Amino acid sequence: MAVGRRDYTWGFLNEAASEGRYTESFIEYFGTGISAGATVQLYAYTVPAGHRLTINRIILSTNSRIINKVTIFRYPNVLIFMYFTENYDLIFSDQNPVYFAAGERVVITCNNLDEVSYNFYGNIIGSLQSLIL
Secondary structure, eight states, rough: OOOOGGGGGTTTTOOOOOTTEEEEEEEEEEEEEEOTEEEEEEEEOOOOOOOOEEEEEEEEESSSSOOOEEEEEEEEEEEEEEEEEEEEEEEETTTSEEEEETTTTEEEEEEESSSOOOEEEEEEEEEEOOOOO
16 A cells, blocks of 8 residues: 555545543443333443543344344434344444544434344444543
């Protein structure tokens, strides 16, 4: 890859951690059983003061072969609403991830549309960056 070629970044600028900032991996696992037809909050996290959460990937899985509904909130606003069966891998670009500022809350809810209770699991992969120098 040629150094300095702008066509490789495709219009996005890489965001690097500034000097004095601390960035750590943010990997969360969650899961619960959901009764038939019920809607349950699978995950909730509030970004602490002085930090910023970057989400690069959300992975969802279940044994249900029926289409189920999941909603991802930048609480109280809906960020993403989608349907999935068995496994779903929601990948955001490393160049353009989803950011949550300090005090914002990420909430994931799932609606089991099957006639049988199933377990639902998920992972969130990203980074938590300290903005305090």
